[in-house]
Structures are given as C-alpha cells and as structure tokens.
Amino acid sequence: MLYSKFLLPTMKNEPSDMDSTSQKLMARSGMIRKVSSGLFYYLPYFNMLLRKVSYEIRRSMDAMHCNEMKFPILVSQEILEKTGRWTAFGKEMFSLKDRNGNGYAISPTNEEYATLVAKMFIKSYNDLPFSVYQIQQKHRDEIRPRNGVIRAREFTMKDAYSFHATEDEAISYYQKMKQEYTNLFTRLGLKTFAVKADSGAMGGNLCEEFMAVADEGETPLAFCDNCGYAANLEVVPVTNTYVEQNGFKGRYKKVITERAHTVKELMDMLQMPATSFVKSMVYMADDKPVVALVRGDRQVNEVKLKNVLKCNVLELATVKDIEKIGSVCGFVGPVGMREDIPIFADYEIMQMQNFVVGGNEKDIHLLDVNVKDFSCKWVDLRFAEQGDVCPICGKPLKTAMGTELGHIFVLGQKYTKSLDATFIDNQGKTQTLYGGCYGIGLERVVASIIDQHHDEKGLVLPTVVAPFKVDVIVVDTKNEAQMETATMLYEKLENAGIPVLFDDRKERVGVKFNDFELVGIPIKVVCGRDVTQGMVEVGVRETGTVEKVDIQHVVHTIQNLVKKG
Numbered sequence: 001m002l003y004s005k006f007l008l009p010t011m012k013n014e015p016s017d018m019d020s021t022s023q024k025l026m027a028r029s030g031m032i033r034k035v036s037s038g039l040f041y042y043l044p045y046f047n048m049l050l051r052k053v054s055y056e057i058r059r060s061m062d063a064m065h066c067n068e069m070k071f072p073i074l075v076s077q078e079i080l081e082k083t084g085r086w087t088a089f090g091k092e093m094f095s096l097k098d099r100n101g102n103g104y105a106i107s108p109t110n111e112e113y114a115t116l117v118a119k120m121f122i123k124s125y126n127d128l129p130f131s132v133y134q135i136q137q138k139h140r141d142e143i144r145p146r147n148g149v150i151r152a153r154e155f156t157m158k159d160a161y162s163f164h165a166t167e168d169e170a171i172s173y174y175q176k177m178k179q180e181y182t183n184l185f186t187r188l189g190l191k192t193f194a195v196k197a198d199s200g201a202m203g204g205n206l207c208e209e210f211m212a213v214a215d216e217g218e219t220p221l222a223f224c225d226n227c228g229y230a231a232n233l234e235v236v237p238v239t240n241t242y243v244e245q246n247g248f249k250g251r252y253k254k255v256i257t258e259r260a261h262t263v264k265e266l267m268d269m270l271q272m273p274a275t276s277f278v279k280s281m282v283y284m285a286d287d288k289p290v291v292a293l294v295r296g297d298r299q300v301n302e303v304k305l306k307n308v309l310k311c312n313v314l315e316l317a318t319v320k321d322i323e324k325i326g327s328v329c330g331f332v333g334p335v336g337m338r339e340d341i342p343i344f345a346d347y348e349i350m351q352m353q354n355f356v357v358g359g360n361e362k363d364i365h366l367l368d369v370n371v372k373d374f375s376c377k378w379v380d381l382r383f384a385e386q387g388d389v390c391p392i393c394g395k396p397l398k399t400a401m402g403t404e405l406g407h408i409f410v411l412g413q414k415y416t417k418s419l420d421a422t423f424i425d426n427q428g429k430t431q432t433l434y435g436g437c438y439g440i441g442l443e444r445v446v447a448s449i450i451d452q453h454h455d456e457k458g459l460v461l462p463t464v465v466a467p468f469k470v471d472v473i474v475v476d477t478k479n480e481a482q483m484e485t486a487t488m489l490y491e492k493l494e495n496a497g498i499p500v501l502f503d504d505r506k507e508r509v510g511v512k513f514n515d516f517e518l519v520g521i522p523i524k525v526v527c528g529r530d531v532t533q534g535m536v537e538v539g540v541r542e543t544g545t546v547e548k549v550d551i552q553h554v555v556h557t558i559q560n561l562v563k564k565g
C-alpha cells in the first residue's frame, strides 16, 4: 500500500471528543472519527484491524465446526414476544414499524433466528451437535454512549449458537468453546480471564465473560491469586461473617438535618464518618416499592437486589414514588417505614450500633438507631471490595477494571421451548433441544489490543494483528537512488507475502518516523543516504532497536523478525 494513496489521517494532538486512552489513540492513529454520540466512521486502518480479528475468529469457529451464515438484521416483534425478549430488552433495543404497521426490532442478538434455523435443519440426534454463527453489525440504544467504539450504538459482533441433545452435551461444548476463546485471545496477544457473570436478559444457567484487564475498563472485577477465582464484581458474594447485635432498642432521637440530603453532606454536618450511616434506597421492583439498606460508604448492588427480588425491572424510585410510600426523598429510613413496604438490609448492618438513618420527614434524621428498631430481611446486598474474602478459598480478593470482550452462555431450553425446536432422540421420542450462545465484540477486541499494546509514542501492535508488518520509509523522495531502492524492497516484500506500507509521501522524514510510531507498525525499513553503499536501516517498533542491513539481506532479515512475532 502506498501511503500517499492510503487514507490514514494521523493526528498530532489529542482529540477532544474521545474519552479514554485507547479511543484517543484510535482517533490519533487514523482509525476512527466520531459522527455523533455513539456513532463512528471506521477508516481503512481500523477496518484492516477488524479484518485481522475476524480472520482469527473464523479460524476458531472452524475449529469448533461452527457454520458461518447470516441472519436478517430485522426480527419481527411476533418472534421476540414468543421468547419474552420484546419486553426483556426494553429501551436498549431499537425498534421500528413497517408500512403495514408490523413491529420489528433491529436485532440486539439472534437467539431466536438461530433456534428457528436449528428447528428447520435438525431432524434427529444424528444431526447433533449443531452450531451456527455470523459476524454482523449490531445496534443498541445506549442511554449514555461513551468510551468511543467500546460502548457505541452500532458495533460488530460475532454471535454463535449451538444445539444439543442433552444439557451435559451443551455444557461440554461450552467448555470446549471456553478453551477456544482462551486460545483465540492468546493468539491475538491479549491477556484475558474468564469471569462469572450475571446472565441478565439472555437467560440461562452457566455463563462467563471474557475480560481484558484495562486501566480504564468499565467493568469492575474481583479475582483471587490464590485459587484463580475471578468474577464480575456484581456477582461476587460477600461472605457473611456477621453476628446480629443484641444492642438496644428505642434509644434513637430526632435530629434536624436541614439541607443535608446526601451521606457526604450529613458527614460534614454531623461530623461523623460514612460508616456511621445507613443508606436507605427506595426501588420500584416491577412497579412495587422496596427499600434497600447498605452502610453509608457502600453502594447497593442492584444485580444482587434484583436476584433477591426475582423481578424483571428494577428502577430507582422517583421523588413521587417516595412520597406515595409516606416518606421524603433524601430522608428515607427504615424506622417507622410503612409496614407493607419490604425492607432488605445488607448483612453488614447487623454489626452496626448507634447509627444514623433518615427520619421519613423533611429535614429529619434519626441518631443512635439500632437494628432492633426496625424489621427487615437480611441479605447480601453490597459490592465486594479489595480485601473481602474469596468465596472459594477465603484468601483476600483483589480488584481490577476490565473490558468485556465476549460472553458465553449455556442457555438450556429457554429459547428452544418457546420456539418449539425439537429433535427425535435415539429411542424415537421427540425431545426439546438444549442451546448455548457465544458472543465476541470485535471493536472491543481491537480497543483492548491497543489498551494492552501501546507506549507514550503510540501503538505497539503485535505482529499477528498488525495490518502492515513493515513500514518502508524514504528519507528523501526527490533522491532517485533512495526511491528506487525503496520501491524495489516494497515489491520484494509484498511478493514474499509480507504486507507493507510504503511511505512515499513528500513529508519530512521526522513526520514519517512519528507516524510509524503512532500507528504501531512492527518493523521499519529506512532508505536513506546509505543506499549508495547498498545498506538500509531496519528498526523494530517494540524494542526501538535499529541496525544496518545489506539490501540483499533485507527480505530474509524481515522474514525472521516476522516469524519471531
């Protein structure tokens, strides 16, 4: 590829419309430009990287005997209602109506179509296991698109679906897929781990997320160095070692806390630490009010609360909702709460004494409250933190941030039952199929490669994913000898099957070196003054090393460097 003809608009300065290191680097290295909130132009260099990732994904899917196909992007409301997902996906799903008024969703994922394909082609147990996948654009109406292409409204996903005669077979295929994902991410130069996650709107029993550790990742994780346990923080159980305090009852007194609504404001006013407060949060669980209590410095883990309540929709109550239950926003508390409102308290509160809660009246809090002053159900409701004990081995947990790259599920019969996908078993009986699904977000893979492979000058792409392995740089394009040598090397390398970016631009050589470092091409070949002595310089991006090489040996030298990765 001639740089002079290639759309690779690098930027010297940090773009102001990108909000993380990987996204800034993607814009600076000429990969993306923002169109509007959550929508991006993918420029050629980014597309080339996505193609590399797709190629490696296809290798892995081939290894799993998975059939590549394409499902329609539009899914009818009727089909999604059969599986309950028209409502389960809620506002994140883009939907539209055709000219006859029929409802469609722009498919967020394709369990329904995959199940219908299985239903069409699987006749008997001889056809099992059966799996299909596609690599397709997906759309989600994100509330707050952020982090560039990582949480965008349009993205590329590999979604695979498998079908089995029994749950055991589904689990065994899932385990093989998990291993294949590990192989794939390792090949792509990524450090990842599989963590347990909540299955959310997808349904199903067994599921794990593949996380790439990233300083600016958006998913908090907990892991244990001792036993290898790793999980999304939202599902990490906090081991309950608390004993309910016998404590006092009825000792509390009212205190006027005008203008203090938040724990922070109360801390300042009452000169007490956050650990002396109990936060009371009102939620609407399928439109019914519930109160959740956590210590003042903790956050309610809504995934845990949702699982406790077994509800479909959990939302924070509005000011009006709170008034309806006879309380006041900012002053909610468990003491004197209407008896028909269920209160769920985090175990940790069991061991607290003489704490502060809202008084359910404007500008009123209660001091010296104890657990005997109200009735509640004790549950695990908070997020685990660094130093909490590992649920498997009891050693201290560590926390980190991660970017989710993929998600794998054993779905059981959730979709096959509602869409009536069956097969004839070896006894001649009709049985319902078991399913699994396996996703990967391609933009996230590229962003994570950049996250894990860059330095202060730009990208340091691993050779396996680099779209160009070599940058042939001409120091002075007006110098005929230099141009001749560079053109000859460019052609020789391309003929040897090594993709080259030939920097033939009429730019200063400093600009060319900066761009080489910014876009992260693994190797550079510099054709300068020494070409008259039959020599060029070969440099390696990762190590910064440069050596003089005889022009006759350049192709051989580079073949060796590429092989080494």
Ligand SMILES: [Zn+2]
Binding pocket: 224, 225, 226, 227, 228, 229, 390, 391, 392, 393, 394, 395
């Ligand atoms: Zn452990």
